[in-house]
Amino acid sequence: MIIETHDLVKMYRRSVAVDGLNLAVPEGSITGFLGPNGSGKTTTIKMLLGLVRPTSGEGFVFSEPIAEDRASVAIRSRTAYVSEDKRLYSYMTARQILDFTRPLYPNWSRRRERELLLRFNLPLDRKFSGFSKGMRTKLALVLALARSAPLLILDEPSEGLDPIATEHMLVAVIQAAAEGATVFFSTHQISQVERVADRVIILQSGRLVLEGSLEDLRARYRRIHLAFPMRAPVEEMQLDGVCKASSQGHVVSLLADGHLEEITGHAHAMGAISVTVEPVGLRELFLESVDEPCSTGVPACVEVEEEPHDLSSHDPS
Numbered sequence: 170m171i172i173e174t175h176d177l178v179k180m181y182r183r184s185v186a187v188d189g190l191n192l193a194v195p196e197g198s199i200t201g202f203l204g205p206n207g208s209g210k211t212t213t214i215k216m217l218l219g220l221v222r223p224t225s226g227e228g229f230v231f232s233e234p235i236a237e238d239r240a241s242v243a244i245r246s247r248t249a250y251v252s253e254d255k256r257l258y259s260y261m262t263a264r265q266i267l268d269f270t271r272p273l274y275p276n277w278s279r280r281r282e283r284e285l286l287l288r289f290n291l292p293l294d295r296k297f298s299g300f301s302k303g304m305r306t307k308l309a310l311v312l313a314l315a316r317s318a319p320l321l322i323l324d325e326p327s328e329g330l331d332p333i334a335t336e337h338m339l340v341a342v343i344q345a346a347a348e349g350a351t352v353f354f355s356t357h358q359i360s361q362v363e364r365v366a367d368r369v370i371i372l373q374s375g376r377l378v379l380e381g382s383l384e385d386l387r388a389r390y391r392r393i394h395l396a397f398p399m400r401a402p403v404e405e406m407q408l409d410g411v412c413k414a415s416s417q418g419h420v421v422s423l424l425a426d427g428h429l430e431e432i433t434g435h436a437h438a439m440g441a442i443s444v445t446v447e448p449v450g451l452r453e454l455f456l457e458s459v460d461e462p463c464s465t466g467v468p469a470c471v472e473v474e475e476e477p478h479d480l481s482s483h484d485p486s
Contacts, residue, residue: 170193170194170195170196170229171194171195171196171230171231171319171320171351171353172192172193172194172217172228172229172230172320172351172353173192173193173194173228173229174190174191174192174213174217174226174227174228174229175191175226175227175228176189176190176191176225176226176227177189177190177191177192177213177216177223177225177226177227177228178190178223178224178225178226179209179212179213179216179221179223179224179375180224185374185375186209186212186375187209187212187213187216187223187375188209188374188375188376189226189376190209190213190226190372190375190376190377191377192213192228192370192377192380194351194353194368194370195351195368196351197346197349197351198351198352198367198368199342199343199346199351199352199354199365199366199367199368200351200352200353200354200366200367200368200369200370201354201356201361201362201365201366201368201369201370202214202353202354202355202356202370202372203355203356203357203359203362203369203370203371203372203455204355204371204372204373204459205373205459207374208372208373208374208375208459209372209374209375210324210355210372211253211324211355212375213372214250214322214324214353214355216228216235217230217235217244217322218230218235218241218244218245218248218250218322219235219236219238219240219241219242219244219245220241222236223235223236230244230248230320231243231244231247231319231320247318247319247320248318248319248320248321248322249312249313249314249316249318249320249321249322250313250322250323250324251306251309251310251313251321251322251323251324251326252309252324253324253325253328253355255302255305255306255309255328257297257305257308257309257312258297259296259297259298260296260297260298261296261297262293262294262295262296262297263291263292263293263294263295263297263300263308264293264294266297266308266312267282267293267311267312270312271315274316274317274318276316276317276318277315277316277317278315278316278317279315281314281315281317281341282311282315285307285310285311285314285315285337285341286311288334288337288341289307289308289310289311289334289337291304291307291308291311292304301329302328302329303328303329303330303331303334304329305329306326306327306328306329306330306334307330307334310323310326310338310341314341314342314345317348317350318350319349319350319351320350320351320353321342321345321350321351321352321353321354322353322354323342323352323353323354323355324354324355325355325356325357326338326342326354326356327356327358327361335361339361339364339365342354342365343365346365352365354366359451359452359455362383362451363383363450363451366383367382367383367384368380368381368382368383369381369382369383369386369451371454371455371458371459373458373459378458378459379454379455379458383451386451386454387448387449387450387451389426389427390412390424390425390426390448390449390454391424391425391426391429391446391447391448391449392422392423392424392425392446392447392448392449392453393422393423393424393425393429393432393433393436393444393445393446393447394420394421394422394423394443394444394445394447395420395421395422395423395436395441395443395444395445396419396420396441396442396443396444397419397420397421397439397440397441397442398419398440398442399419399440400419401416401417401418401419401420401421402421402439403415403416403421405435405439406421406423406432406435406436406439408428408431408432408435409427409428409431410425410426410427410428410429410431410432411423411424411425411428411432412424412425412426412457413457421436424449424457429446433446
């Protein structure tokens with residue numbers, strides 16, 4: 170595992186930003202890190218990089234403990250990071266930032282740098298202070314991807330990008346993974362996770378509510394629609410394997426993660442006149458998980474404040 174955490178906790182005053190988080194990110198994977206605003210994604214990333222200290226628990230990146238200063242420097246030396254705020258040197262031009270950054274990394278790829286600059290069409294002689302949000306994101310991505318680091322941690326890597334630039338970003342992420350990098354990226358764009366990720370992790374209020382490979386999740390979860398001639402017996406359908414049940418009129422809708430034969434058999438015994446089983450997409454799983462986590466998952470903790478951004482240092486490189 171490139172990234173591992175065990176009961177990781179971060180508290181800000183009386184607010185719980187991350188609550189007992191257990192992560193496992195395999196080497197060579199592309200992992201999508203999903204969750205609503207304030208769910209603890211950015212705080213988790215900052216702890217992994219040693220920019221924020223955990224309140225309790227432990228974490229490891231490249232088997233290095235994230236809470237030790239010397240180890241966190243070693244972690245950052247092997248990790249290319251695109252931060253959520255994407256702040257760089259405002260008084261420099263894009264060309265000057267590249268010239269300044271390039272010698273710092275021995276594995277810097279001039280080929281990848283040229284390819285990305287061509288794709289993103291960046292104005293190299295314009296100062297960073299005059300960049301739009303999308304231009305800032307593009308330059309941050311060039312700086313991260315050209316490093317050829319074994320781990321890419323990307324926090325909202327498509328922020329401000331138009332559809333064409335977003336496509337170029339996704340292609341570059343896939344190429345980096347194909348060349349051996351492990352990718353861990355936080356995003357609100359579920360379609361991007363479906364497009365490039367092989368694993369997904371979903372947080373809600375600082376807790377893990379769903380994780381696994383996309384292939385396994387698609388195979389595991391099903392939506393079951395049941396129609397009854399009389400009142401829908403939603404209470405009687407709270408069975409093993411049922412994560413969530415709701416009813417409207419004579420129809421019961423179930424989200425299930427197993428025991429499909431038992432559930433449908435029980436529905437027929439209860440008098441169901443129609444039983445339909447459908448696959449569930451990642452968007453629906455996400456919405457169900459952050460609304461009310463499945464009974465097989467971890468209950469959500471108390472809603473927390475938006476993660477503070479002024480409590481940690483920032484490494485612009």
